[in-house]
Amino acid sequence: MRRCVALAACTSAMGYSFESHVGCSYSHIYPEQYVAYKTSELFPGSLDGDLTKKVWEDVVWTKDFVDISTHTQPRLRTRAKMRWDDRFLYIGAELQEPQPWATLTAHDSVIFQDNDFEVFVDANATTHFYKEFEMNAFNTTWELCLNKPYGDGGYENSTRVYGSKGWTMEPPLRCAANVQPLGALNNPKLPGERWTVEIALPLASLAERTGARAPPRPGDFWRASFSRVQWAVKVNPETGGYEKSPSCQSCPEPGTAHEDNWVWSPQYAIQMHQPETWGILQFEDSTEVGATYYREWPSRSAAMAIYYAQHAYAAKHEGAFTTQLHDLLQFSSEPFPVCADADTIISAAGEGKSAMFEATVRSPASPEVAATVRSDRYLTVAK
Structure with a gap:
């Protein structure tokens, strides 16, 4: 099954877009x-x-x-x-x-x-x-x-x-x-x-x-x-x-x-x-087995949304990253808009070229999967 959850895109009062609870499936880019x-x-x-x-x-x-x-x-x-x-x-x-x-x-x-x-x-x-x-x-x-x-x-x-x-x-x-x-x-x-x-x-x-x-x-x-x-x-x-x-x-x-x-x-x-x-x-092994939905996809995508938003944020803040999800919402962009409803923990350290961040994200569309992304795009999951 390719697309299991419907997308719902939201726009805040400030005009930037982010993913709603339902939309955090990222099914539109599966x-x-x-x-x-x-x-x-x-x-x-x-x-x-x-x-x-x-x-x-x-x-x-x-x-x-x-x-x-x-x-x-x-x-x-x-x-x-x-x-x-x-x-x-x-x-x-x-x-x-x-x-x-x-x-x-x-x-x-x-x-x-x-x-x-x-x-x-x-x-x-x-x-x-x-x-x-x-x-x-x-x-x-x-x-x-x-x-x-x-x-x-x-x-x-x-x-x-x-x-x-x-x-x-x-x-x-x-x-x-x-x-x-x-x-x-x-x-x-x-x-x-x-x-x-x-x-x-x-x-x-x-x-x-x-x-x-x-x-x-x-x-x-x-x-x-x-x-x-x-x-x-x-x-x-x-x-x-x-x-x-x-x-x-x-x-x-x-x-x-x-x-x-x-x-x-x-x-x-x-x-x-x-x-x-x-x-x-x-x-x-068997041709009787069909495609299985990739359960890691929503949390992986929500983590990548943080990655892209963090780098956009840093470009406007002298290379510094943030630990606050709400700081990133205005830097949300397609194809990975930030999931505002995700369980998200962000840490950041260093300044300038030595600045780094790490974010662990659980999308509400796959809460059993925790995806962690670093500032160098290294992406892992834990279940």
Whole structure:
């Protein structure tokens, strides 16, 4: 069941909005959710990008991807599926593409400079030590670990940055890209239809430094999302080949010299490094089990509302945080408006760049769950 409690938004006499008791479910931004079913029919060494295998046909697609921050429908369809076994999370994706194009061939290149497909996984849903994987139609890859989001001072740990000492999933990570029809890649004389991918991400690597169990158990939830970076291309009359010609379609300013960003679950900003808005990945053994409501969602969201309001407050108060919930109501904003009815405890310390806060929040929509968020976005729950 996706949306169990109705939203009720309130506006105070001062004009700012906050979440009422009923609305503290944050059901209006409940992420996309996918149930990944266990399988014994996929193996990393056999991946070829062919999604017509029965193991893939037996499970449903995600909803079609949407623009990362607007309500404009992307011009090209993108969708994905997931399976898992005791060692790997398997991902299959289909990207409609009339002009298949890729240039990067070196591992750990910055793949989003090409048209790409990206995977993000936060195994313990803390927003810290999440993993990112990118690939292009050449099957060139880049994988990295973020200790925390860039906006909170995080940094990339990868072999691109640290060489052999950097974090990597290879081996045993495996993936394959299949451009259809054969011969269409970088060939304007042969219109493309799509490119499909198969990916095997090692569960142990995805869970590394998170405390999440790997393999997960049936009924476990992780946070995950997908992104497709799409650059417009044109035919160069001199070379006869494709070349990048940025002109976005579904972005906030269509036609400007930017890429499009199409995602599985909305981010509400042109920013993938917001793990709190990623989709919900539910692991199950039997295909008879459907999606289960993520009970942590209301309290997690109420905690993130404090996080955003605190940083907005600090921007107006010389970097200082507050311990008073009522101070934050005027800094409440979408997509995470402050829940005025939540049981909230806030502590703060330090000044300037050393200022910190910690808030523990119980939403009235999930009072059995206490979510604690720090000023660096580190988010945990207790039940």
